Amino acid sequence: xxxxxxxxxxxxxxxxxxxxxxxxxxxxxxxxxxxxxxxxxxxxxxxxxxxxxxxxxxxxxxxxxxxxxxxxxxxxxxxxxxxxxxxxxxxxxxxxxxxxxxxxxxxxxxxxxxxxxxxxxxxxxxxxxxxxxxxxxxxxxxxxxxxxxxxxxxxxxxxxxxxxxxxxxxxxxxxxxxxxxxxxxxxxxxxxx
Amino acid sequence: xxxxxxxxxxxxxxxxxxxxxxxxxxxxxxxxxxxxxxxxxxxxxxxxxxxxxxxxxxxxxxxxxxxxxxxxxxxxxxxxxxxxxxxxxxxxxxxxxxxxxxxxxxxxxxxxxxxxxxxxxxxxxxxxxxxxxxxxxxxxxxxxxxxxxxxxxxxxxxxxxxxxxxxxxxxxxxxxxxxxxxxxxxxxxxxxxxxxxxxxxxxxxxxxxxxxxxxxxxxxxxxxxxxxxxxxxxxxxxxxxxxxxxxxxxxx
Numbered sequence: 001x002x003x004x005x006x007x008x009x010x011x012x013x014x015x016x017x018x019x020x021x022x023x024x025x026x027x028x029x030x031x032x033x034x035x036x037x038x039x040x041x042x043x044x045x046x047x048x049x050x051x052x053x054x055x056x057x058x059x060x061x062x063x064x065x066x067x068x069x070x071x072x073x074x075x076x077x078x079x080x081x082x083x084x085x086x087x088x089x090x091x092x093x094x095x096x097x098x099x100x101x102x103x104x105x106x107x108x109x110x111x112x113x114x115x116x117x118x119x120x121x122x123x124x125x126x127x128x129x130x131x132x133x134x135x136x137x138x139x140x141x142x143x144x145x146x147x148x149x150x151x152x153x154x155x156x157x158x159x160x161x162x163x164x165x166x167x168x169x170x171x172x173x174x175x176x177x178x179x180x181x182x183x184x185x186x187x188x189x190x191x192x193x
Numbered sequence: 194x195x196x197x198x199x200x201x202x203x204x205x206x207x208x209x210x211x212x213x214x215x216x217x218x219x220x221x222x223x224x225x226x227x228x229x230x231x232x233x234x235x236x237x238x239x240x241x242x243x244x245x246x247x248x249x250x251x252x253x254x255x256x257x258x259x260x261x262x263x264x265x266x267x268x269x270x271x272x273x274x275x276x277x278x279x280x281x282x283x284x285x286x287x288x289x290x291x292x293x294x295x296x297x298x299x300x301x302x303x304x305x306x307x308x309x310x311x312x313x314x315x316x317x318x319x320x321x322x323x324x325x326x327x328x329x330x331x332x333x334x335x336x337x338x339x340x341x342x343x344x345x346x347x348x349x350x351x352x353x354x355x356x357x358x359x360x361x362x363x364x365x366x367x368x369x370x371x372x373x374x375x376x377x378x379x380x381x382x383x384x385x386x387x388x389x390x391x392x393x394x395x396x397x398x399x400x401x402x403x404x405x406x407x408x409x410x411x412x413x414x415x416x417x418x419x420x421x422x423x424x425x426x427x428x429x430x431x432x433x434x435x436x437x438x439x440x441x442x443x444x445x
Contacts, residue, residue, distance in 0.1 A: 014289040018264045048314035109195075110391045110414055112316050112360055116238055116444040117195045135196065135444045137269055139291070139316040139360075156195060178269045178291065180233070 001191070003027040004039035006066075006079075008056045016045045016076065019177035023188055031060045041071055041191065045177075046078030050102070050142070051090035053078055067097045072193045073169045080164060080171030081142060089142050098149060098166045102142050105156065112141045113156045119174070124151035124165055126172075128189050134182045136162070136174035143173065196444045197408045197436070198238035198415035199429055200393060201422045203228060204245050205274075208254045210423075211245065225258060226265050232422070233268045235429040238444060240266070241294065241363075241417060244274030256284050263289020271319055271363075277301075279308050286313060294363055296321040297336045300343055303357055310358025315390075320359040322351060324380060325367040332380045339367050347380055348387045355388045362388060363417065365395040373399025373421070381411035393417050401427065401435040408441050 003020065007013050007029035020027045020043075027043065030036055044066070046053055057063045066073075066083075075083045084094050087102035094102070105111045116135040119127070136154075143160040146153060152162040154174070164171045170190060176183035204211045209223045229240055242262065244255040252275060259272055272285050273294030282293050299306050299320050309318045323339045324347040326332045332347040345353075351362050364384050366377030376394045385392040391414035394407040398418040407413040421427050433443045 012286060012289065012291070014260075014287060015263055015291070018289060019267065021264065022267065047316060049311070052311075111389055112391070113195065114316070114361065114391050115195050115198050115414070138195075139269075141316070175269070178267060180267050184267060 001025070002038065002040045003191070004036050004042050005029050006036060006042060006044045006062065007031050008053070008060055008062060012047050013045050016043055016177045019184065019187055023184060023191070025191060031062065033061060033065050036065060037069065039071060042069060042073045044073065044075040044079040044082070046076065046082060048078060049089060050078065050081060050087040050094065051092040053082060054092055054094065057082070057095070063095060066095055070168055072190065074190045075169065075171035076177070077140060077173060077175055080173050081144065083164070083169055083171055084144060087142060097169055098164060100144050100147050100149065100164070102144055104142050107157060109157060112139055114139045117154045117156065119152045119154060119162050122152045124163065125193060126163065126165070126170055126186060126189050127152060129185050130182055136176070136179040136183060138174045140173060194442045196238070196442045199236070199404070199432060199443070200239045200241055200415055200417040201232050201237050202241040202243060202395070202417050202419045204243050204419070205255065205258065206246050208258050226261050229262055229266045229270070232429070233266050236433055236445065237268065237429055239268060239415070240270040242270060242272045244272070256288050259285055259288040259290050273319070273321060279305070279312055282309055282313065286317060292317045292319050292361070294319040294321045296323065299354060300334065300336045300345070303353065306354050306357040306359055310360070315358045315360035318359050319361040319363050320354040321363040321365065322347060323365050323367055326380070335367060348383050351384045351388050355390050359390060361391050361393065363393045363395060366397060369397030372397050375399065375403040376407040376411060376413070376416065378406055378411040381407060381413050385412040385414070391415065401432050404432060405436060405439045405441060408436070409439070
């Protein structure tokens, strides 16, 4: 299988690549339009700030390419948020693939939402073999509200989208590459889609 | 529910863990990767690696080690020690670290905190604060591994670095460190209530009750310990089971 991790200098692509390596899968890193387009599956990581990540994507013309992809695609953390319409972070227009907003946590709880929290209402082959209430690792200050595309939720303190599925696009707000054996299983499930 | 984090801290010198670590079931307890894997299996929620070497040459070894750790463990980790520039951080994050911890450099050059937050995002910028209480000064921030007193009052400094973009505070009480008499609950609580970001309590853990106090009384989001775990005076599964019976949310 030809697996490509989108490398646009706005994310810890290394951690995702290592996590796949632990599953015995070699993934290549690329920001090249044709390479990404030709891949069997694409993983789109991301950490950091939304507007600078969008700038990095635009600089590589990836803002035009990514919405046209048809193969199974997995956005992780900021990579999930970037798939949405608009973010309150830096008042940023995103890729606009999934018609959902990205909002900042308005809570008395600590922000960023940082640490291990539970996955609930799992409803996707992405979570095959994952128990309700399983823990996943999160670090983020912005979130996607619940929607018809939500395939798992987490509460902080209100429930938000832990994962999304829209057409061929899957996405997780948590970091499967840092979520222990459960995270590895979720990556494995994506590879099996 | 978001759980409280238990964080073992490993001091690294020349690519090896320091302090006489007692692990009968690990081939080489001086190997940070072996030890990190063991802690991950034990249920550690994160790990912190502090590079206590001094020279630039040795730092290169550290970056290679960070890459090796990232390759082998599947939980998040923070690295710190001697970071003084954006370029240092870039190397460590690219090697696979999730967060970096900066301490003296933030005191020397507070702008660095802002630069790092803008460049890499607040979520990967932990500011470590070494603090000490004296009757004369109250709680003050200390620089250079706790050797130099600064002008900064601890709560004010914590608020300041969060304003600049720190995404987390690692607060070590020098009065408590090594005493095993418990975390410094008063200053931990004061900092935790003063800032909007998570606070890691550090220094003084000796019993399971101390961790419960850090979470329940001082409202810490995470608690860090080193020798207590390394010498197996306390094992993480037992600690977490205890915290759960105390009604504290932990990942088991």
